[in-house]
Amino acid sequence: MSTETTDVGAEREERGRLQRILSSPFLSDLLSNRLALIGIGIILSMLLIAVYARVFYDLGALESSRLGGSFPDRAAPGWAGGPAAANELLFGTDQAARDIFRRTMYGAWIALKFGTITVGISTVLGVTLGILAAYYGDVTDNVIMRTMDVLLAFPSLLLALALVAIFGAGLWKAVIALTLVYTPRFARVVRGAALKVLEDEYIDATEALGAKDPRILFRHIMPNTLAPITVQSTLNFGLAIIDIAALSFLGFGAPPGSPSWGKMLANGVEFGLQSGRWWMSFFPGLFLALTVLGFNLLGDGMRDALDPRMQDAVD
Amino acid sequence: MVSKRFIAKRLLLLVPVLFGVSTFVFAILHLSGGDPARIIAGQRASEEVVRQVRQDLGLNDPILVQYGRFLVDVVQFDFGNSYQVSKGNPVRQVLIARLPVTIELALYGQFIGLALGLPLGILSAIKQDSLLDHTTRIGALAGISVPIYWSGPLLILFFSGYLGIFPAAGRIGSTIFLDNSWTLLGMELPLTGMVTIDTLLLGRPVAWLSAVSHLFLPAITIGVYSMALVSRMMRSSMLEVIRQDYMRTARAKGQGAKITVMKHGFRNAMIPVITVVGIQFGTLLGGAVLTETVFGIGGIGTLIVSAINATDYPVVQGAVLTFALLFTLVNLGVDITYSYLDPRIQQ
Numbered sequence: 001m002s003t004e005t006t007d008v009g010a011e012r013e014e015r016g017r018l019q020r021i022l023s024s025p026f027l028s029d030l031l032s033n034r035l036a037l038i039g040i041g042i043i044l045s046m047l048l049i050a051v052y053a054r055v056f057y058d059l060g061a062l063e064s065s066r067l068g069g070s071f072p073d074r075a076a077p078g079w080a081g082g083p084a085a086a087n088e089l090l091f092g093t094d095q096a097a098r099d100i101f102r103r104t105m106y107g108a109w110i111a112l113k114f115g116t117i118t119v120g121i122s123t124v125l126g127v128t129l130g131i132l133a134a135y136y137g138d139v140t141d142n143v144i145m146r147t148m149d150v151l152l153a154f155p156s157l158l159l160a161l162a163l164v165a166i167f168g169a170g171l172w173k174a175v176i177a178l179t180l181v182y183t184p185r186f187a188r189v190v191r192g193a194a195l196k197v198l199e200d201e202y203i204d205a206t207e208a209l210g211a212k213d214p215r216i217l218f219r220h221i222m223p224n225t226l227a228p229i230t231v232q233s234t235l236n237f238g239l240a241i242i243d244i245a246a247l248s249f250l251g252f253g254a255p256p257g258s259p260s261w262g263k264m265l266a267n268g269v270e271f272g273l274q275s276g277r278w279w280m281s282f283f284p285g286l287f288l289a290l291t292v293l294g295f296n297l298l299g300d301g302m303r304d305a306l307d308p309r310m311q312d313a314v315d
Numbered sequence: 316m317v318s319k320r321f322i323a324k325r326l327l328l329l330v331p332v333l334f335g336v337s338t339f340v341f342a343i344l345h346l347s348g349g350d351p352a353r354i355i356a357g358q359r360a361s362e363e364v365v366r367q368v369r370q371d372l373g374l375n376d377p378i379l380v381q382y383g384r385f386l387v388d389v390v391q392f393d394f395g396n397s398y399q400v401s402k403g404n405p406v407r408q409v410l411i412a413r414l415p416v417t418i419e420l421a422l423y424g425q426f427i428g429l430a431l432g433l434p435l436g437i438l439s440a441i442k443q444d445s446l447l448d449h450t451t452r453i454g455a456l457a458g459i460s461v462p463i464y465w466s467g468p469l470l471i472l473f474f475s476g477y478l479g480i481f482p483a484a485g486r487i488g489s490t491i492f493l494d495n496s497w498t499l500l501g502m503e504l505p506l507t508g509m510v511t512i513d514t515l516l517l518g519r520p521v522a523w524l525s526a527v528s529h530l531f532l533p534a535i536t537i538g539v540y541s542m543a544l545v546s547r548m549m550r551s552s553m554l555e556v557i558r559q560d561y562m563r564t565a566r567a568k569g570q571g572a573k574i575t576v577m578k579h580g581f582r583n584a585m586i587p588v589i590t591v592v593g594i595q596f597g598t599l600l601g602g603a604v605l606t607e608t609v610f611g612i613g614g615i616g617t618l619i620v621s622a623i624n625a626t627d628y629p630v631v632q633g634a635v636l637t638f639a640l641l642f643t644l645v646n647l648g649v650d651i652t653y654s655y656l657d658p659r660i661q662q
Contacts, residue, residue, distance in 0.1 A: 035453070035456075146331060146332075146335065147335070149331075149332055149335070150332055150335030150336055150338075150339060153332050153333075153335070153336050153639050153642065153643050154336070154597075154635070154638065154639045154642065155596075155597030155598070155600040155601050155638055155639070155642050156597060156598070156601060157598075157600075157601030157602075157604060157605075158597075158600065158601060158604070158619070158635060158638045158639070161604070161619055161620070161623060161635070162339070162340070162343055162631065162635045164623060165343055165347060165623045165628070165631045165635075166342075166343055166346045166347045168347075238460060242462045245462065245464075246462065246464060246601075246605060249464045249605070249608075250604070250605070250608060250620055251620070251624070252623070262464075265462075265464055265465060265468070266464075268468060269464070269468050269608075269609060273468055273471055273472065273476075273483065274476075274483070276472060276476040276477065278469075278472045278476075281465065281468040281469065281472065282469065282472075285461075285462065285464075285465030285468070285469070286465075288462060288465065289457075289460050289461045289462065289465060290460075292460040292461075292462070293456065293457060293460035296456055296459060296460050297456060300456065
């Protein structure tokens with residue numbers, strides 16, 4: 001009987017919370033920001049493309065060389081003066097006669113998948129470290145934050161390259177390297193936000209009521225740092241996608257045949273730059289830039305909606 | 316004024332960070348699991364030779380001894396000799412030859428970014444919600460979303476391939492050779508290693524033109540990215556400053572709008588912008604690695620990439636430490652400038 005009442009109570013509380021979120025000024029601000037909406041639109045389109053490519057395209061076929069097949073290699077798109085055989089090829093073919101259109105579509109899946117993993121892990125790590133540093137202070141704070149300082153003393157792509165020199169090349173290893181690059185940024189933001197929350201009196205009150213550390217940390221401090229974390233994650237999502245592709249571009253991420261945007265751009269530079277084969281670079285880069293733009297538009301909109309000082313600066 | 320005490324304090328704070336950086340750089344070699352002796356001796360060398368090399372390198376000593384030796388060497392900027400990339404030559408020598416190339420590229424990129432980004436940001440803030448403001452904002456957002464390894468190739472394809480007005484790769488025409496030193500009042504002086512300066516010092520205008528035209532596209536590639544960052548930051552910083560009471564006071568005293576913005580607004584708005592410029596210098600150095608790769612420029616960026624590929628650890632260690640040092644020093648400079656602009660920071 002008693003459990004039932006708490007369930008109902010919890011459900012009501014849950015519904016109340018949902019309503020609060022939906023009617024919050026943050027969400028309405030965000031949704032009335034046209035640029036943020038465009039960002040959401042771009043991200044959703046890329047997500048659709050990614051899932052479609054993942055489900056319907058055969059990765060093995062996209063990776064293997066098609067030389068000797070029905071299409072010539074390095075052919076311009078049919079609509080841009082390519083050979084008749086390339087009429088059905090929207091984006092042309094690369095140096096191994098592979099269809100750049102399909103490869104570009106599949107690239108969306110690779111970028112979003114590895115971007116999500118990188119940002120996800122570094123967010124969790126950064127939040128945990130930042131909150132622990134803020135709450136326990138003293139030695140814990142010093143050990144964590146000084147380590148973060150050392151990692152932040154490196155230019156980010158250089159730190160990623162140094163870590164790649166340790167781990168070796170490969171997409172997963174690039175993800176681990178970039179996770180270590182991004183974690184300190186989250187830790188710093190979260191620590192700052194958590195310190196501000198800790199000054200509030202209700203934390204003292206909770207402590208006086210006998211709440212244990214984990215409860216204070218996860219029930220009271222973490223929810224109050226969620227806003228800056230969300231903005232930070234969104235803005236870093238774009239950066240993570242650029243950085244993963246950069247490592248692939250330099251030859252330390254995706255393997256040679258992979259339809260990742262970074263690798264395709266490397267092919268474009270190696271096999272298309274001198275001979276003016278622009279389509280090899282243009283299309284993968286366009287999709288990469290669009291995806292990153294989507295996350296930046298959304299992240300900007302979220303930051304404006306969260307920062308009350310910028311309220312009157314927002315459209 | 317910036318007090319000496321403040322500068323001394325900032326320098327002292329650098330010590331633990333640089334110590335940590337050196338420790339990490341030391342770890343690169345020992346965590347990577349590669350066998351430096353085997354790399355130096357070559358795949359076909361006998362076990363005995365490899366053992367001898369290992370002994371010579373001191374790799375048989377306890378790790379703490381090696382670490383201590385590494386720290387002593389690092390303070391003297393000594394990373395030993397290159398294994399592969401510049402086989403047998405001291406890493407320090409390789410770095411000193413390559414560093415000016417990267418710095419030249421980064422400086423021109425930063426210059427373009429500031430020269431275009433600051434005015435655009437200010438105009439965008441003053442004329443908030445105008446067409447110019449919207450164009451700048453969206454342009455800047457697009458600018459930071461475009462990766463350097465896409466904008467670079469596109470610029471090459473258009474300006475070099477299609478229009479044929481700028482060279483696609485390298486630092487100077489392949490038929491131009493520069494002397495190793497220049498003379499001033501009968502004294503022989505070393506060159507800077509930056510081609511756009513060296514050609515001037517040597518008094519060779521044709522070579523200078525060639526150097527500038529080679530640097531143009533790479534500098535624009537980095538500059539556009541930097542411009543986007545700077546104009547974004549300048550706009551939001553200026554918007555905040557414009558709303559401050561002291562701006563209204565200045566106007567109320569009868570000061571003209573332009574003078575108020577430039578005299579009171581600019582200086583105060585620059586404070587956060589300078590911080591961002593410092594932090595973004597790291598992005599700029601990362602951008603230099605990619606730009607050098609795209610444009611085939613032999614700076615530290617391409618050096619580190621080929622060193623990783625060749626498992627040439629001393630070069631990787633030296634290059635990574637150089638970049639970290641450069642980045643840290645720039646941020647120190649930023650802190651000092653910051654405290655000059657806003658003396659409250661020093662307390």
